[in-house]
Amino acid sequence: MTDIRKQLLAAFDVEHREHLQAIRKALDSADRGAPFEMADIFRRAHSLKGAARAVDLPAVEEIAHQLETLFSHILEGSQALDRNIAASVRASLDAIEDLVTEASHSSDSAPSRVVTRDPARGGEQEGKTPRSSETPATGRAIATEKAGQTSDTAGTYLRVAAEQIEELSSSMHQLLSELQTDEAMAEALRQIELDARGLRRSWDVLHSQMILTMAGASRPSGSGVERPRNLSSRLRDFDQDLGRLFRKLSALSRSHKLSTWTTDQAARQVRESIERVSLVSAETVFGTFGHMVREIARETGRDVHVRISGLDIQADRRVLQALKDPVMHLLRNAVSHGAEDAAERIGKGKSERAEVILELASHGGRLAVSVRDDGRGPDLARIEQVAIERGLLQPRRAGDPAPLMDQLLSLVFSPGFSTADSVDRLSGRGMGLSVVAEAVRKLQGSVLLRPRFPWGTEAILSVPFTAARQPLLLVEAEGRIFGLPTYGVERLFRLNVQSLESVQGRPTVRIDVRGQDVIVPVIAFAALAGSSNAPLPIEAGYAKAVLIRHGSRYCALAVNAFHDVRTMLVNDVQAVGLGDTVSGTVLLEDEMPALVLSPELLIEHWIRNESRLAAGGLGLAGWTSAATSEPGATVLVVDDSITTRTLEKSILEAQGYRVLLSVDGIDALNALRSGDAMVDLVVADVEMPRMDGFGLLQAIKTDPRLSAIPVILMTSRADPADVRRGLDLGASAYITKQKFDQRELLATIGQLL
Known part of the structure; x- marks a missing residue:
C-alpha cells in the first residue's frame, strides 16, 4: 500500500466515523421523539458517498447512496422514519463500519462479503470490499511504538493528537x-x-x-x-x-x-x-481525485481527460480536509453537467475528448483551488427559470432586462438549487453547490462560478492556507470596530463629496479599476453591518472608503476611520442574529470582540437588496479571466536568513505582490542583470556574505539599466552612520529590524510604488 493510500484511508476512517456517529445520534433522538435535523443527516450521507468513491470503496458508496435516497424521500415526506426503517438504517451503518474496517486491515486474500439490508426495503443484499483497497492501514493518525520504546527500522515516534x-x-x-x-x-x-x-x-x-x-x-x-x-x-x-x-x-x-x-x-x-x-501536501487529500473523475466519466459513458496540478502545495490539514467534499462536488458537476457526448462535442467543433482540470495555486497569500472544464458552460436561461420557480427571482415583465450573469451564477449556491432534470448518483439533489458555499465560508473564504471562454465553466475557491490566522483591515463605523479580510479589499481612498454622482437616488462614484471606468455604488459600511438607515460618514467634505471586490463586482464602503492591518486569530461565529454578512470574530486589545465581515457576503447582500441597481450593471467591471488579470508589482527580497526571507515573502504575497528571493548581493545582482523578470523594487538586508547590502545598492545605482529601481535597506544596525551611508548611496528607505513592523514596510513599499 502506498503512503498516499494509507493517509487517505486514515483520513476516511476519521471522517466516516464522524458521519456515522451523527446519524446514529439523530436516530436515537427520533426514537425519543426529540427534534433532529434531517437535512443534516441527508448531507452526511451525501458526503459519505462521495468520500467512499474518493478512496475507492464502492460497497460503502452503494450503501451510502441507498441511505441518501431514503433520507431524500423522508425529507420530501413520501416516506416516514418508523422503527423498521430506523433499524434498517442502523444495520446499514454497521455494515459500512465493517466494510471500512475490513478494507483498512485486510490482506491480499479474497474480499469477504458482508450481508446488509437495503434501508428503504429492509431486504438483504451482499456487499464486498474491492480488491484495490484490501491493503493494511491503521486508519489512525500515525502508528507508533509505545512511549519509551524504539523501532528497529526507524527512530522513535511520538503520537500526538x-x-x-x-x-x-x-x-x-x-x-x-x-x-x-x-x-x-x-x-x-x-x-x-x-x-x-x-x-x-x-x-x-x-x-x-x-x-x-x-x-x-x-x-x-x-x-x-x-x-x-x-x-x-x-x-x-x-x-x-x-x-x-x-x-x-x-x-x-x-x-x-x-x-x-x-x-x-x-x-x-x-x-x-x-x-x-499542521501543513500537509495537497496530494494527501486530492491524490485520488483523478481516478475518481475518470471512473465517474466511464460510468456515464463519457471520455474525459483529467489534469491535476499543484498537488505539491502545502496547506493546513484542516483546510484541505474541509475542502475535500466541495472539490469533489465540483468535479462531479464538471462531468455530470458540463461534459457532452463525443458526437455533441464534435458537432460544436470541440475535440472528441472532454477535459476537466483541477488546479491548486497560491494567489495573494491564499490557497486558490480552480475546477474547470471545456463543456457546455452555465445555462443562464435554465438557472433563471429554476430561480423563478423557487421564488429566488421575480418573473420578468415584458421589456425588463435579463438579470446579469454574476447575479444568476450566485444563485446556484443556494440550498436546494439544482438545474438537473433527473436524480441519479451524481446530480439532481441540489445539495452539491450549497455544500461548497457553506464549507468555503466556514473557512473565511470565497467561492466564485463563472463561464470560460470560448466554452466551459470555472469554479474558483479562495481560502487561507491556515484555518485560524488571517490578515484583516480594521475599520471603524458608528463607534464600532469591524474586520475585513484583506483578500477582498481592492484599495483605500478618500472621496470628495462633490465628486459623488447619483443613480436612482443612490450615491455612486466613478473609479478607474484596472484600466476600466466603473461606476461604483457608495454605501455606508454601517448600513451593511446592521444599521440599515446609517448615513454616509462625511467629515470636512470628504468620506473615507474601502473598495471591496467579489468576482467582477465592486462596492465602495464608507467608514468613519481606518485603524490597522493585522494578522489575527479569527474565531467561528456561534451566536445567532448577527446577520448574514458575518464570517467570524476577533478579540481586540481591550478584550472586546469585533465582528469580521466577509467582502463577498457584503456584496451579495447589496445585490439582493438592490437588485434593480445590480441588474443595471452598477459596480460591474468587464469580465477578466484569471490568466489575463493584471499581476501585482514584483519585489526582490535579498537576505541570507531563510527565516527572514520566508517572513517577508509571506507578508508581501499576502498583499498581492509577486516575490522573488535571493540569498545575498551577488545572487541578487545576477537575477537583476539576467533580465528573466522585471523587478519593481528591492528589499535587501545589509549584513550578508559575499556582497552586503551597501555593495548591492552601489552596484544597482551605478548600473544605468538598474539605477531607477528603488531599494529599501533592512538591517539590525541602527547606527546613524550606517543610515547616512545607505541614504547617501541612494537607498529609498532604511528600516531597522529591531523596530520591524510589517505595516511600516508595506506603507513604505506602497509610497515607492
Whole structure:
C-alpha cells in the first residue's frame, strides 16, 4: 500500500466515523421523539458517498447512496422514519463500519462479503470490499511504538493528537496577543527614563547653585565653616547615588527592550513551527481525485481527460480536509453537467475528448483551488427559470432586462438549487453547490462560478492556507470596530463629496479599476453591518472608503476611520442574529470582540437588496479571466536568513505582490542583470556574505539599466552612520529590524510604488 493510500484511508476512517456517529445520534433522538435535523443527516450521507468513491470503496458508496435516497424521500415526506426503517438504517451503518474496517486491515486474500439490508426495503443484499483497497492501514493518525520504546527500522515516534497541536497553536496566538500589551509597559518604562533625565538636568542646575552658595558661606571664620563642608559631602554622595540610579534605570530599559524583542521573536518562531506541523501536501487529500473523475466519466459513458496540478502545495490539514467534499462536488458537476457526448462535442467543433482540470495555486497569500472544464458552460436561461420557480427571482415583465450573469451564477449556491432534470448518483439533489458555499465560508473564504471562454465553466475557491490566522483591515463605523479580510479589499481612498454622482437616488462614484471606468455604488459600511438607515460618514467634505471586490463586482464602503492591518486569530461565529454578512470574530486589545465581515457576503447582500441597481450593471467591471488579470508589482527580497526571507515573502504575497528571493548581493545582482523578470523594487538586508547590502545598492545605482529601481535597506544596525551611508548611496528607505513592523514596510513599499 502506498503512503498516499494509507493517509487517505486514515483520513476516511476519521471522517466516516464522524458521519456515522451523527446519524446514529439523530436516530436515537427520533426514537425519543426529540427534534433532529434531517437535512443534516441527508448531507452526511451525501458526503459519505462521495468520500467512499474518493478512496475507492464502492460497497460503502452503494450503501451510502441507498441511505441518501431514503433520507431524500423522508425529507420530501413520501416516506416516514418508523422503527423498521430506523433499524434498517442502523444495520446499514454497521455494515459500512465493517466494510471500512475490513478494507483498512485486510490482506491480499479474497474480499469477504458482508450481508446488509437495503434501508428503504429492509431486504438483504451482499456487499464486498474491492480488491484495490484490501491493503493494511491503521486508519489512525500515525502508528507508533509505545512511549519509551524504539523501532528497529526507524527512530522513535511520538503520537500526538491533532487537537493538542491545535490547542498549542491557539495558546501561542494568545501569547503573542499578551506580548502586544507589553508594549504599554515598555512605553511607561521609557517615560520613567525620560523623567529621570529631566531630574538629572534639574539637579545639575541646583547643584551648581548650591556650590556657589556654600562657597560664599564658607568665607567667614568661626563655627559656620564645618557645616558647608558636611553639606557638600552629602550633596556629592547624593549626586553619585543619583547617577548610579540613572545608570541602572538605563540598563534596565535596554535589557527590557532586548528581552521583549527576543521573546517576541522566539514566540513567533514557535508559532511558525507549530503551524508547519499542521501543513500537509495537497496530494494527501486530492491524490485520488483523478481516478475518481475518470471512473465517474466511464460510468456515464463519457471520455474525459483529467489534469491535476499543484498537488505539491502545502496547506493546513484542516483546510484541505474541509475542502475535500466541495472539490469533489465540483468535479462531479464538471462531468455530470458540463461534459457532452463525443458526437455533441464534435458537432460544436470541440475535440472528441472532454477535459476537466483541477488546479491548486497560491494567489495573494491564499490557497486558490480552480475546477474547470471545456463543456457546455452555465445555462443562464435554465438557472433563471429554476430561480423563478423557487421564488429566488421575480418573473420578468415584458421589456425588463435579463438579470446579469454574476447575479444568476450566485444563485446556484443556494440550498436546494439544482438545474438537473433527473436524480441519479451524481446530480439532481441540489445539495452539491450549497455544500461548497457553506464549507468555503466556514473557512473565511470565497467561492466564485463563472463561464470560460470560448466554452466551459470555472469554479474558483479562495481560502487561507491556515484555518485560524488571517490578515484583516480594521475599520471603524458608528463607534464600532469591524474586520475585513484583506483578500477582498481592492484599495483605500478618500472621496470628495462633490465628486459623488447619483443613480436612482443612490450615491455612486466613478473609479478607474484596472484600466476600466466603473461606476461604483457608495454605501455606508454601517448600513451593511446592521444599521440599515446609517448615513454616509462625511467629515470636512470628504468620506473615507474601502473598495471591496467579489468576482467582477465592486462596492465602495464608507467608514468613519481606518485603524490597522493585522494578522489575527479569527474565531467561528456561534451566536445567532448577527446577520448574514458575518464570517467570524476577533478579540481586540481591550478584550472586546469585533465582528469580521466577509467582502463577498457584503456584496451579495447589496445585490439582493438592490437588485434593480445590480441588474443595471452598477459596480460591474468587464469580465477578466484569471490568466489575463493584471499581476501585482514584483519585489526582490535579498537576505541570507531563510527565516527572514520566508517572513517577508509571506507578508508581501499576502498583499498581492509577486516575490522573488535571493540569498545575498551577488545572487541578487545576477537575477537583476539576467533580465528573466522585471523587478519593481528591492528589499535587501545589509549584513550578508559575499556582497552586503551597501555593495548591492552601489552596484544597482551605478548600473544605468538598474539605477531607477528603488531599494529599501533592512538591517539590525541602527547606527546613524550606517543610515547616512545607505541614504547617501541612494537607498529609498532604511528600516531597522529591531523596530520591524510589517505595516511600516508595506506603507513604505506602497509610497515607492
